[in-house]
Structures are given as C-alpha cells and as structure tokens.
Amino acid sequence: MNAIPAAADPDSAYVRIANLTKRFGDFVAVDDVSLDIRRGEIFCLLGGSGSGKTTLLRMLAGFELPSAGTIRIDGADMSAIPPYERPVNMMFQSYALFPHMSVEKNVAFGLEQEGLGREQIRRQVGEILDIVKMGGFGARKPHQLSGGQRQRVALARALVKRPKLLLLDEPLAALDRKLREHTQFELINIQQRLGVTFIVVTHDQEEAMTLGSRLGVMNHGRIAQIGTPSDIYESPATRFVADFIGSVNMFEGRVSDDGADGLRIDCTELGCTVRAPRTASCTRGATVWTAIRPEKINISRQPPAAAGQPGPAENAVRGTVREIAYMGDMSVYLVQIDSGSMMRVTLPNVMRGAERPIAREESVWLSWHGSSPVVLTE
Amino acid sequence: MRLTTASGRRLVAGIPILWLLVLFLVPFIIVFRISFSEVRLAIPPYTPLLTWRHGSPVLQLHWSAYRFLFTDPLYISSYLYSLKVAAVSTLCCLGLGYPMAYAIARSDAASRPVLLMLIVLPFWTSFLLRVYAWIGLLKNNGVINNVLMYLGVIHHPLALLQTDFAVYIGIVYSYLPFMILPLYANLEKHDGTLLEAAADLGARPLRAFVRVTLPQSFAGIVAGALLVFIPAVGEYVIPTLLGRTDQIMIGRVLSDEFFENRDWPVASAVAIVILLLLVVPIMLFQRLERRELEAAR
Amino acid sequence: MRARGLFTRTALVLGLMFLYLPILSMIVFSFNNSRLVTVWDPAHSPTLKWYVALMSNEQILRAAWLSMRIALISASAAVVLGTLAGMALARLGAFRGRMLLAGMTTAPIVMPEVITGLSLLLLFVAMQQLIGWPKGVGAVTITLAHITFCMAYVTVVVQSRLSGFDEALEEAAMDLGARPLRVFLRITLPLILPAIASGWLLAFTxxxxxxxxxxxxxxxxxxxxxxxxxxxxxxxxxPDVNALATIMVLIVATGIAISTVWMRYRQQRRVRDLQLAALANL
Structure with missing residues (x-):
C-alpha cells in the first residue's frame, strides 16, 4: 500500500547524494551511490545486512565521513559539518534513550543544546509528547516504559528540533508484530502532520512498502533500483530486486521472437514458450530471465483454453502438486512441472471450506496472463 | 566513530600513554640497561650507562651480573623453587576455586551476589594483615596446634609455620578470589540446556561435566590460573612471613640483592630473568583479557 | 546431579570458612589480655587495652595518616588517568598506540610487584641524576608509583563498563546537537560514574x-x-596489630553493609519499575 502521494515537484531534490563512497580498509561499504530525495517524502532504504544501508544513513547523520562524494541538504554541503551542527536528527534502532534522564529530559536534551529558554523548551516538549501520545509520561524513566512507549519517546526526541531530515534506523524492528502494523500507520500520520522528510532504513520489505513513498533497494553497497513500492514489486529492474522483494519463479530462457505484440521466450527449464510484454531492450537470441510472481499464476485441473492444442504451449505448463502449505489467508502450492523444475503458486482462500480442493499429487495445469511475466536481462 | 575532535582524541589517548611510557615502559628499559652494568662503590652503585670517550658516547655492556646468576646455584634453585611453589599453589587454587565458582554459578539468582560479595570481601581488607593472621594460626603455640592438642589429636605441636605448606596456604588464601572470579564469570554464562541435552543423549552427570562443562570453561581456567601463577612467582610478602628460611623465593632474592647487598646490576638481572620466565604467561593473559573485552562490546 | 551439587556446596562452605576463619581469629584475639596473643587468657579477657595502646602509638598513627593522604591522592589521580585510558580503549577505535596502551594497562596488573618496585626506583634515581627531580625518595615518589599501578585497575573497570553500554547513546547526544565535551559531561560521565566510583575505591584500597x-x-x-x-x-x-586489623575489618564491613542496603533499595525500586512497565503494556 502506498500511503503518501508523491511530492508535488518531482525535480526538487531536497537531499542530494552524489557519488557517495565509503571504504573501511579494503571493504567498500557504500559504492558510488547517487540519490535524490524530495522534500516531505518518506524514502525507504531497503537491503539485507551488509548492503551498506546503515553506513549510508550514518554518513547522512555525520557519524561517518565519506571516502568520496558529497551530501547536500537543502542546497548546503554537509561534508565539513560535524553531527552536532547538522539539521538532521536520527532515531536509533536501539532508541538510545538516555537511561539516567526522564522522558521529559530526554526530549528536552536537543532543545537545551540550542540554548532555548526554559519555558519554551517546556512548551515544545509538551507539544511533541502530545503528538506521540506520551503526554502523561514525562516524569518516567526509560526503563519504566514498554517497548512501544520507548519508540514513541525516541521519535519525539528526534522530532522536537524540527530537523530538515529525520533518519530512522529500523524504527519498528524492536516491536512485536501487532504493534508494528499499528505503529507504521501512526508514523505516516505524524510525518504528514509535521511535514518532515524521512529516510527510513529497514531490512523488512513489508515495512518498506507500507511506509515508503519511494524505495531504494540496496545490494553490495550500490543502489539496485529506485522507485515507488508498486514499481519495484511489479517491474523489478534486476534479478536481485525481483528475488529480494516478495517471492518469484524465475527461469532462464532465450528470446525467439521480438514481435509487435511482445516477446516470445523459449524456456527449456520451464518447458513452454513464454509471451511477455517488452519491458527490457533485448535482441533475438539473447539470454534473459523471466520472472513470474506466485500470485499471478492460475492453477486448475483442466487445461487452459489455449493449451490443449498441438504445438508447444504458451504461458501454460503441466505439473504435479508436491506440497501444499495452508497459511490461513492463502495457500502455497509447490508444483513440480513436467520439465522437473519446481514452481510456487499462491491462491487466496476465498471460500470457506472449498468443495473439492486440489490435493497433493494431483495433476494440474499452471497458466498466467501474457502481461504477468517480467523479462530481466541482468 | 568520531566522538571527539582530532585534538581531543590526541589528548584522551595521549595523556595516559605518556604517563605509562614514562612510569612503566622506560623503567623497564632502565632495569634492562642496568642489568648490563657492573657494581661499584658509588652513588648510584653501578657503572654509568653511557661513558663519553673522545666526545662520543660509548655503550659498554657487562655480562658479569648474568654470569653470576648462572654460576651461583642459589639463584637457579630459587627460580626453580619459585616456579614450583607458584605451580602447586595455582593447582590448589584451581582445585578449591573451581567447585566454589561452580556452586555460586549454580545457586539461585538471589543468593549469587551475596556469595560473590563474600568471596571478594576479604580482598578489601589488608592483604598484609590477612597473611599475618596465618602466623597466629600456624605457629607452634598458635590456634591450630592449640586446638589439636586440646582435642588430644596430637601431643606435641606440629611445625606448620616456616614450611612449604604454610606458603601454599598463604598464596591460596590470598589469591583465591582471583581464581574464582574469572571462573565464575565463565561458568555463569553457560547454557543450562547443554547439560540437559547431554543428559538427554545419555550422559551421566559426571560424564556430562567432563565432556560439556569442563571444555567450555577452559578460558576461565586459564585466566584464573594466570592471575594466580604470574604474581605468585614473584611473591615476596607471603614467603617472607610464612615460608622457610633455608630456601627463599626469587622475589626475596631480588629484594635482598637490592637492599642488603646493594648490588643493583644483579638485582636488575634477576628481574629480567623473572620477566623472561613470565613473558609467555603474561602475553597469554593479555590476549585473553583483550578477547574478553572485545567480546563484551 | 545431586551428588555433585552436594560436593560443590560443601566446597563452597569449606572455602568460605577458609577465607573467614583467620580474620575471625584476629578479631577474637584482639580482645585477649595475654601478651602471648594466641593463648586465651580467660581471667582478664575480653579487654580493650590493645585498642588503647594502638591509639597512643605515635608511629602507627603517623603512618596511617601518611598512607591515608597518599591513597586519597593516588586514587583520585589514577581515576582521572584510568578513565582517559579506558575511554581511549573503548571509544576511539583503532588509533596509533592502541596496542601499546592496551599492553601497558594490563601488564601492571599481573606484574610481580618486586619488579615494578625495582624498576620505578631505578627510574626515579635516573631522573634525579638527569633532571634533578624528584629530590630523593619519599611521599612524592610513593604517590607517583601508586598512581601508576592503580590506574591499570581503573582502566579495566572503566573500559568494561564503557563496552557494556550502547555507543549509540553518545551518538544520539551528538546528533541532538551536543558537542563532544558536553556529550562526555552529560551522557558518558553519569553512565560510567558507578564504574569510576568502584575504580576509585579499588585504587584507594x-x-x-x-x-x-x-x-x-x-x-x-x-x-x-x-x-x-x-x-x-x-x-x-x-596484639596491637590484631586490634588494628579489627578496626580495618570493621570499617570495610560497615561500608559493605551500607552499600548492600543501598543496592537492595535500588533493587526494590527496579522491581517496582518493571511492574509499572508491565502495566503500561496492557
């Protein structure tokens, strides 16, 4: 789901990261990353551990110095600015609440460094605590709070200075599942209310898709793809992205025809010809990969209309169900197709207690619409 | 992490490094150098480290102190005796300390801090006075002999003081906390389910202990043993107060060479040879210590 | 399982008796009238005469006063140096001289004392020849020596405390606009204060x-x-040394008792806090 409308002016780069590189000895943590972030958006950096996303965040905060490249925020070069002078605040994964200070003191800490008056500090702290619904907890110490409450205090502390940019390092990782879902929407709510630009680092794709107006998928220190959540899910640019976000059935093939109605790909691994829209530029005879999401595949006992005819089937294969996993809202079928490969198919459990559900070891047909496969060249 | 500015960093690391260089490292270099001097009747009582001849410094190395050390059997037997005393005491410490540490680590969470405090408490009272207390217990008309004679177990007082036994007692008594604490720190971290798994796989308690607990506590054993063994080799107070008069330990030899004979070069050579004997254990201890602190990060 | 539990428990009890019986006997015999110290004189004991004798012993009182001053200064200086060293080792990452510093702070802990003593004296003698300071040996050189071996212990205590808490706390303070010195004073120092206090006590002892x-x-x-x-x-x-030992044990025991009561109070508060947090989760 995509909660935030894209920023009004797509050209306005509020945070401009250009050719940013960070090396630790021989290890390149962030490799020549260039990235523009718009004012008022929630940008999610998504990647596995060691992908460089946290290092990128720490360079934005000023805890690490770039080995090369520049960071500009609202036009100002940040290279020589120490963390305590940047218009950037961070919400730490561990929350990093000062254990020896009350909630109020924690939130006031940043304002005190600016030398504001006591009355003004008190007012601003009160306001932000109300926004995160922690109004009555000002006198508590961090260890007297639950995990969800600590998360809110950490958010309030990072927001109270109204930074130009808020960095959130795995903001929901420490919360349990139920609370996480609820907090996601609240976070979006608060962000919209205050209009602060957010950069969120997460390894959780679901979290990234829910929170982010745009995502940047990172791999080995590089940005693999930037786009809206649906761009990235529906049109992944690389095999890595297709595999990393959601699950996917991927087969190697060879382009056999490059007609007006799309590509034709011969997949020996799949045992059928795949018709797919022309997404990538590729010539006849090129080796490509076709990726099909499990939920975009139909499973049936009868052959689909086009299949039964002589000649190689198109966008349909036959196979045998090997495993069925019931997940509640849907079921996952692992089907061994006639070529020997396995395919993963998910079906929503629309009907309660369907009359004659497909069983293990049953022979089935798998088919998909011509617009479903994504063709990838790298 | 750039926690401080460059000058701040230099200050934070620089001050303690400078202090330790001047008051810890340089002194060792001086000891090393003086061990190659010759004794003479002057102040200070050794030949100068550098002599000036025709306007250029000349470094003169004398081996006499070391030659002396390896020809007089007194020194060699003192070194061997010190190693033996330290080794026996370390083993006794381990034998007593391991079950104690184990019992504390397995006791319930509420009584653990109390027991640990009881182990550490004597350490906070004077080391010298605690060694002294054993004189009162061990001497001929001391408490132990009095009690045994009162009970009729013996009729003549046993000679307990000024024996190897008294030195072992003194060292074990003084260094026991240093053995127990690293062992406890290690044993406390053990996962109880490992023993359950061993039992589940058919190992009897003793076998489970030997095959599971003991190998895992090896690092703790080594750390504790080093913390006892290294200082025990150079121990001065305990053998002086409780030990034999006919066989002295090497720490006492060093002290006597220095204070009684005023032979600073030989005292320095004695120190250097002690260090050579201990260099492997000390390096080992430092590696363990570093790994422990890194692991805590 | 039971048998080993019994064995280790017995060892624990015997070990504790071994640790405390000598101290106990010193205390008991400090009230003994007899000059023979370990032979109890039931006719005239208990008596406080050795305590009276102790209090009028000029030599011991003067020495105690000197030791007290040296320990106060040494512990305070060692805490400053040890805290700096602990900070450097735990927070500065890799810097030139790190190995040197790490080695020089752990070595004094295990170094046989005779060697440390000898080397320090030879240093002071050499320094006096070279720069004319310190003038002879005495309270000043004793203090310098004590600072040196005490700071090693403080370093270890402070370093392990610093390793134990999250570096993100200091980063968060800096992120909120606090300069390095202020981060140290407002965040780091309050958090390592318990370690500094116990380091000071250790150094003093x-x-x-x-x-x-x-x-x-x-x-x-x-x-x-x-x-x-x-x-x-x-x-x-x-006998008067027995009296002295008893007084010292008494002081330590009182200190420990106070700190135990204080810890128990904190513990109870902590339990209450946890209950509060649990309620907040509902």
Whole structure:
C-alpha cells in the first residue's frame, strides 16, 4: 500500500547524494551511490545486512565521513559539518534513550543544546509528547516504559528540533508484530502532520512498502533500483530486486521472437514458450530471465483454453502438486512441472471450506496472463 | 566513530600513554640497561650507562651480573623453587576455586551476589594483615596446634609455620578470589540446556561435566590460573612471613640483592630473568583479557 | 546431579570458612589480655587495652595518616588517568598506540610487584641524576608509583563498563546537537560514574594496602602503614596489630553493609519499575 502521494515537484531534490563512497580498509561499504530525495517524502532504504544501508544513513547523520562524494541538504554541503551542527536528527534502532534522564529530559536534551529558554523548551516538549501520545509520561524513566512507549519517546526526541531530515534506523524492528502494523500507520500520520522528510532504513520489505513513498533497494553497497513500492514489486529492474522483494519463479530462457505484440521466450527449464510484454531492450537470441510472481499464476485441473492444442504451449505448463502449505489467508502450492523444475503458486482462500480442493499429487495445469511475466536481462 | 575532535582524541589517548611510557615502559628499559652494568662503590652503585670517550658516547655492556646468576646455584634453585611453589599453589587454587565458582554459578539468582560479595570481601581488607593472621594460626603455640592438642589429636605441636605448606596456604588464601572470579564469570554464562541435552543423549552427570562443562570453561581456567601463577612467582610478602628460611623465593632474592647487598646490576638481572620466565604467561593473559573485552562490546 | 551439587556446596562452605576463619581469629584475639596473643587468657579477657595502646602509638598513627593522604591522592589521580585510558580503549577505535596502551594497562596488573618496585626506583634515581627531580625518595615518589599501578585497575573497570553500554547513546547526544565535551559531561560521565566510583575505591584500597612497591620507592621518614606493620610482624605476632586489623575489618564491613542496603533499595525500586512497565503494556 502506498500511503503518501508523491511530492508535488518531482525535480526538487531536497537531499542530494552524489557519488557517495565509503571504504573501511579494503571493504567498500557504500559504492558510488547517487540519490535524490524530495522534500516531505518518506524514502525507504531497503537491503539485507551488509548492503551498506546503515553506513549510508550514518554518513547522512555525520557519524561517518565519506571516502568520496558529497551530501547536500537543502542546497548546503554537509561534508565539513560535524553531527552536532547538522539539521538532521536520527532515531536509533536501539532508541538510545538516555537511561539516567526522564522522558521529559530526554526530549528536552536537543532543545537545551540550542540554548532555548526554559519555558519554551517546556512548551515544545509538551507539544511533541502530545503528538506521540506520551503526554502523561514525562516524569518516567526509560526503563519504566514498554517497548512501544520507548519508540514513541525516541521519535519525539528526534522530532522536537524540527530537523530538515529525520533518519530512522529500523524504527519498528524492536516491536512485536501487532504493534508494528499499528505503529507504521501512526508514523505516516505524524510525518504528514509535521511535514518532515524521512529516510527510513529497514531490512523488512513489508515495512518498506507500507511506509515508503519511494524505495531504494540496496545490494553490495550500490543502489539496485529506485522507485515507488508498486514499481519495484511489479517491474523489478534486476534479478536481485525481483528475488529480494516478495517471492518469484524465475527461469532462464532465450528470446525467439521480438514481435509487435511482445516477446516470445523459449524456456527449456520451464518447458513452454513464454509471451511477455517488452519491458527490457533485448535482441533475438539473447539470454534473459523471466520472472513470474506466485500470485499471478492460475492453477486448475483442466487445461487452459489455449493449451490443449498441438504445438508447444504458451504461458501454460503441466505439473504435479508436491506440497501444499495452508497459511490461513492463502495457500502455497509447490508444483513440480513436467520439465522437473519446481514452481510456487499462491491462491487466496476465498471460500470457506472449498468443495473439492486440489490435493497433493494431483495433476494440474499452471497458466498466467501474457502481461504477468517480467523479462530481466541482468 | 568520531566522538571527539582530532585534538581531543590526541589528548584522551595521549595523556595516559605518556604517563605509562614514562612510569612503566622506560623503567623497564632502565632495569634492562642496568642489568648490563657492573657494581661499584658509588652513588648510584653501578657503572654509568653511557661513558663519553673522545666526545662520543660509548655503550659498554657487562655480562658479569648474568654470569653470576648462572654460576651461583642459589639463584637457579630459587627460580626453580619459585616456579614450583607458584605451580602447586595455582593447582590448589584451581582445585578449591573451581567447585566454589561452580556452586555460586549454580545457586539461585538471589543468593549469587551475596556469595560473590563474600568471596571478594576479604580482598578489601589488608592483604598484609590477612597473611599475618596465618602466623597466629600456624605457629607452634598458635590456634591450630592449640586446638589439636586440646582435642588430644596430637601431643606435641606440629611445625606448620616456616614450611612449604604454610606458603601454599598463604598464596591460596590470598589469591583465591582471583581464581574464582574469572571462573565464575565463565561458568555463569553457560547454557543450562547443554547439560540437559547431554543428559538427554545419555550422559551421566559426571560424564556430562567432563565432556560439556569442563571444555567450555577452559578460558576461565586459564585466566584464573594466570592471575594466580604470574604474581605468585614473584611473591615476596607471603614467603617472607610464612615460608622457610633455608630456601627463599626469587622475589626475596631480588629484594635482598637490592637492599642488603646493594648490588643493583644483579638485582636488575634477576628481574629480567623473572620477566623472561613470565613473558609467555603474561602475553597469554593479555590476549585473553583483550578477547574478553572485545567480546563484551 | 545431586551428588555433585552436594560436593560443590560443601566446597563452597569449606572455602568460605577458609577465607573467614583467620580474620575471625584476629578479631577474637584482639580482645585477649595475654601478651602471648594466641593463648586465651580467660581471667582478664575480653579487654580493650590493645585498642588503647594502638591509639597512643605515635608511629602507627603517623603512618596511617601518611598512607591515608597518599591513597586519597593516588586514587583520585589514577581515576582521572584510568578513565582517559579506558575511554581511549573503548571509544576511539583503532588509533596509533592502541596496542601499546592496551599492553601497558594490563601488564601492571599481573606484574610481580618486586619488579615494578625495582624498576620505578631505578627510574626515579635516573631522573634525579638527569633532571634533578624528584629530590630523593619519599611521599612524592610513593604517590607517583601508586598512581601508576592503580590506574591499570581503573582502566579495566572503566573500559568494561564503557563496552557494556550502547555507543549509540553518545551518538544520539551528538546528533541532538551536543558537542563532544558536553556529550562526555552529560551522557558518558553519569553512565560510567558507578564504574569510576568502584575504580576509585579499588585504587584507594590497593594504594592503602601496598607494601612491596612502596618499600622500594620510600625513603627514611616516609613509612606507610603497611611498612610499619610489616616491620612489626616480621618478627612475630603482636596484639596491637590484631586490634588494628579489627578496626580495618570493621570499617570495610560497615561500608559493605551500607552499600548492600543501598543496592537492595535500588533493587526494590527496579522491581517496582518493571511492574509499572508491565502495566503500561496492557
């Protein structure tokens, strides 16, 4: 789901990261990353551990110095600015609440460094605590709070200075599942209310898709793809992205025809010809990969209309169900197709207690619409 | 992490490094150098480290102190005796300390801090006075002999003081906390389910202990043993107060060479040879210590 | 399982008896009238006469006062140096001289005292020849020596405390606009204060108690308490030393009792806090 409308002016780069590189000895943590972030958006950096996303965040905060490249925020070069002078605040994964200070003191800490008056500090702290619904907890110490409450205090502390940019390092990782879902929407709510630009680092794709107006998928220190959540899910640019976000059935093939109605790909691994829209530029005879999401595949006992005819089937294969996993809202079928490969198919459990559900070891047909496969060249 | 500015960093690391260089490292270099001097009747009582001849410094190395050390059997037997005393005491410490540490680590969470405090408490009272207390217990008309004679177990007082036994007692008594604490720190971290798994796989308690607990506590054993063994080799107070008069330990030899004979070069050579004997254990201890602190990060 | 539990428990009890019986006997015999110390004189005991004798013993009182001053100064200086060293080792990452510093702070802990003592004296003698300071050996050289071996212990205590808490706390403070010195004063220092306090106590005790190193670097007229005690007990037991030991044990026991009560109070508060947090989760 995509909660935030894209920023009004797509050209306005509020945070401009250009050719940013960070090396630790021989290890390149962030490799020549260039990235523009718009004012008022929630940008999610998504990647596995060691992908460089946290290092990128720490360079934005000023805890690490770039080995090369520049960071500009609202036009100002940040290279020589120490963390305590940047218009950037961070919400730490561990929350990093000062254990020896009350909630109020924690939130006031940043304002005190600016030398504001006591009355003004008190007012601003009160306001932000109300926004995160922690109004009555000002006198508590961090260890007297639950995990969800600590998360809110950490958010309030990072927001109270109204930074130009808020960095959130795995903001929901420490919360349990139920609370996480609820907090996601609240976070979006608060962000919209205050209009602060957010950069969120997460390894959780679901979290990234829910929170982010745009995502940047990172791999080995590089940005693999930037786009809206649906761009990235529906049109992944690389095999890595297709595999990393959601699950996917991927087969190697060879382009056999490059007609007006799309590509034709011969997949020996799949045992059928795949018709797919022309997404990538590729010539006849090129080796490509076709990726099909499990939920975009139909499973049936009868052959689909086009299949039964002589000649190689198109966008349909036959196979045998090997495993069925019931997940509640849907079921996952692992089907061994006639070529020997396995395919993963998910079906929503629309009907309660369907009359004659497909069983293990049953022979089935798998088919998909011509617009479903994504063709990838790298 | 750039926690401080460059000058701040230099200050934070620089001050303690400078202090330790001047008051810890340089002194060792001086000891090393003086061990190659010759004794003479002057102040200070050794030949100068550098002599000036025709306007250029000349470094003169004398081996006499070391030659002396390896020809007089007194020194060699003192070194061997010190190693033996330290080794026996370390083993006794381990034998007593391991079950104690184990019992504390397995006791319930509420009584653990109390027991640990009881182990550490004597350490906070004077080391010298605690060694002294054993004189009162061990001497001929001391408490132990009095009690045994009162009970009729013996009729003549046993000679307990000024024996190897008294030195072992003194060292074990003084260094026991240093053995127990690293062992406890290690044993406390053990996962109880490992023993359950061993039992589940058919190992009897003793076998489970030997095959599971003991190998895992090896690092703790080594750390504790080093913390006892290294200082025990150079121990001065305990053998002086409780030990034999006919066989002295090497720490006492060093002290006597220095204070009684005023032979600073030989005292320095004695120190250097002690260090050579201990260099492997000390390096080992430092590696363990570093790994422990890194692991805590 | 049961048998080993029994064995280790027995070892624990015997071990604790082994640790405390000597101290107990010192306390008991400090009230003994007899000059023979370990032979109880039931007719005239208990008596406080050795305590009275102790209080009028000029030599011991003077030595105690000197030891007290040296220990106060040494512990305070060692805490400053040890905290700096601990900070450097735990927070500065890799810097030039890190290995050197790490080595020089752990080595004094295991170094045989005779060697440390000898080397420090030889340093002071060489320094006096070279730059004319320090003038002879005495309270100043004793203090310098004590600071050096005490700071090693403080370093270890502070370093392990710093390693134990999240570096993100300091980063968060800096992120919120606090400069490095302010981060140290407002965040780091309050958090490592317990470690600094116990490091100070440890350093004070070590300095107060040290004999071997002190003997090397002390001069005439600068006899510390352990030196006076050592010269007395080297030739046998004396009853007034028992009285002195009893007083010292009493002081330590009182301190420990107070800190235990304080810890228990904190513990109870902590339990209450946890209950509050649990309620907040509902």
């Amino acid at each position: 070590l300095s107060w108690d040290d004999l071997v190193i002190t003997q090397f670097v002390a001069g005439p007229g600068s006899s510390t308490l352990p030196m006076v005690i050592f010269s007395k007990v080297r030739f046998g037991v004396t």
